[in-house]
Amino acid sequence: GAGVSQSPRYKVAKRGQDVxxxxxxxxxxxxxxxxxxxLGQGPEFLTYFQNEAQLDKSGLPSDRFFAERPxxxxxxxxxxxxxxxxxxxxxxxxxEIGGRASETQYFGPGTRLLVL
Amino acid sequence: DAKTTQPPSMDxxxxxxxxxxxNHSTISGNEYVYWYRQIHSQGPQYIIxxxxxxxxxxxxxxxxxxxxxxxxxxxxxxxLRDTAVYYCIVANFGNEKLTFGxxxxxxxxP
Numbered sequence: 474g475a476g477v478s479q480s481p482r483y484k485v486a487k488r489g490q491d492v493x494x495x496x497x498x499x500x501x502x503x504x505x506x507x508x509x510x511x512l513g514q515g516p517e518f519l520t521y522f523q524n525e526a527q528l529d530k531s532g533l534p535s536d537r538f539f540a541e542r543p544x545x546x547x548x549x550x551x552x553x554x555x556x557x558x559x560x561x562x563x564x565x566x567x568x569e570i571g572g573r574a575s576e577t578q579y580f581g582p583g584t585r586l587l588v589l
Numbered sequence: 590d591a592k593t594t595q596p597p598s599m600d601x602x603x604x605x606x607x608x609x610x611x612n613h614s615t616i617s618g619n620e621y622v623y624w625y626r627q628i629h630s631q632g633p634q635y636i637i638x639x640x641x642x643x644x645x646x647x648x649x650x651x652x653x654x655x656x657x658x659x660x661x662x663x664x665x666x667x668x669l670r671d672t673a674v675y676y677c678i679v680a681n682f683g684n685e686k687l688t689f690g691x692x693x694x695x696x697x698x699p
Binding site for chain 2: 477506508513514515516517518521529532564566576577578579580581582583
């Protein structure tokens with residue numbers, strides 16, 4: 474079946490530009506996560522949705538970062554006034570139902586953002 | 590979540606068993622051990638998880654010590670496609686936010 478998809482796969486932005494990154498989770502998955510992965514580092518948590526509710530946004534690095542999932546399926550991560558330090562791979566993951574140890578997260582291929 | 594410690598890199602000959610260690614000495618009683626791997630330019634991929642018993646699936650085996658302070662991921666017959674960064678993570682539930690470290694970069698040598 475279809476996995477998690479993300480678009481675009483690559484994005485080059487000029488400093489100060491706004492960008493929007495899209496995530497299509499596996500159909501029917503309740504939970505959706507965004508992670509940021511800097512070069513040579515492991516992914517770091519940004520934010521978490523259960524259906525359309527954003528339950529945890531503790532990892533968002535600044536108020537320039539905003540995520541939404543209005544209908545409980547597709548999610549968009551928006552970065553306003555991009556800075557060079559925002560350059561990273563942005564990963565989206567989904568899981569079926571919240572709160573069970575047997576749950577696994579299924580990751581998309583990521584969007585590689587380069588801010589010049 | 591408990592912190593984990595993994596060696597930064599390891600090599601393994603193709604066809605041999607790859608044994609990847611992980612220390613998690615501060616793990617609490619309700620935390621599971623999860624392993625994910627990340628092949629170059631791809632998103633992380635779930636491998637296996639366990640609480641206190643050893644586990645095996647089609648990809649790997651997970652051996653957890655009796656005191657649960659460490660574990661070993663075993664890839665029984667490593668292939669070149671197993672070259673990846675392997676992350677050991679402890680968490681209460683697999684679907685909550687995952688705290689990745691820097692993992693172990695495993696290189697399979699032909």
